[in-house]
Amino acid sequence: MSIEKFFDDPRRRRSEELAFFAERAERTGDLIAALTQYAEAARLEEANALEIPADVPRVRTVLAVSAVALWLRAEQWDEAARAGCAFLAVPKALTPDGRRELQSLVDRAWRASELQTIFDGKRDAFAGLEARLSGGTVRIGLAPVAIVAERREVLVPILYRVAEWRRKKKFRRAGPSSFAASLEVVEAPARAASFGLRLFVGRLGQQVTAGEPDHPRDIINAFLDLASAAAEDRLASVCEDADYMKAFSRAFRDLAGDGTQVASVELGHVESRSVRHVVLLGPEQRSALTARLTCADGARPIRLEGVLKSVNLRGREPTIVIEQENGSAARLRIAKGEHDDTIGPKLNRPVRVIGRHDVTEDGEAEEWADDVILLEDAAEEPPG
Known part of the structure; x- marks a missing residue:
C-alpha cells in the first residue's frame, strides 16, 4: 500500500500550512492568532490521522503524535487529552514508541489543565522546572527515596531564594521567604520514561507580566542561568553578592550527580515555547563547586x-x-x-x-x- 496518499491528503497539506502561519504569528508576538491557527491545524491533522488504517501503524503514529502536539501548542488541553486517548484506545494501530510518546503528551495535557485550574485559569501564571536524574542507582521510573528527597528539599527553597535575589532583596538569614504568600511551588509526578522532579512555580493573587522580577517564567529562567553559570565555574561573575553566591553554589553542588548514587542531574524547562535550556550537573561540577566553598584565609x-x-x-x-x-x-x-x-x-x-x-x-x-x-x-x- 502506498503511504504517499495519506501525507498528500488536502487536510494534511492545509494543517502544515496553518502550523507554519501559527509559528510565524508566534514569533511576531501575535499569540491569539497563533493559538487559533494551531487549533485548526490540530483539528485537520486529527481528522486525517483517524482515517489511517490500522495496518499502517507507522503512518498513523506520525500523524497522531502530530495532531496531539498541535492541540498542545494551541493550549487546548482537554482536546489534546481527548485526541491522545482516542488514538491510544486502538493500541495495535500504533508503534510501541508512538504509544509511549502519546502517553507522554496526554500526561502533559492533564498536568497543564490542572495547573491552569490551580492558578485561576491564567495561562501565564506558572512555569515548570524539571530535574532529571540518571545513572548510578537510578533506573527507568525508579530511584531510591533518599536521593530524590535530598534534591527536592534543595530545589524548593532555592527557587524562593532566586526570586529574592531577582528582587535584589537583602540576603535572608532566617525565617520563611517573603514570597511564600505570593508564589507557590507544586510538584507533578515523574515522567514514565525517566526519573526526575517536576516542579511548577505559580503566581498567586495579582497578575504579573513577563519581565517583572517575580514572574514565574523569569524565576525559572534565572534559576537555569545560575545553574549554567555554576556548571561553568562563572557564578561569581553572575552573582556579585557573596552570601547569595555561596547559597547558590552549595545548592547546585548538592543537586549535582556524584557519579555513584546519581551519575548526573539534568535541569531544564518542563515545557517552554522558547528554546529549551538544559544544564547538566555531574561529578565534575560537584567537585568544582565544593572547591569553591573554601574556608576563610588565615584560619x-x-x-x-x-x-x-x-x-x-x-x-x-x-x-x-x-x-x-x-x-x-x-x-x-x-x-x-x-x-x-x-x-x-x-x-x-x-x-x-x-x-x-x-x-x-x-x-x-x-x-x-x-x-x-x-x-x-x-x-x-x-x-x-
Missing part, C-alpha cells in the same frame, strides 16, 4: 566525619553537632542563613565537614563548618 582548615545529630538554625549563632566514630560530639558554628536551604536532608546521616579553626579577637577558639557534605556523595570531593 586553620579542619575536616571531620560523623553523623549530623542536630542542627540549630535559631539565634545569633547557629550551630550543628557532629557525632564522631569515637562517640565524641563536635559542635561547630555555621554562618547564619548560608546552610538553611540545604542542611535539612543531611540530618541523622553520615557527613563530612570541611571548615576552619579560628580565633576571635578576644582569644577564644571557634570551629566553623563551611561545608557539610553527605558522606555517600563525598567520594568525588577534592582532598583537604
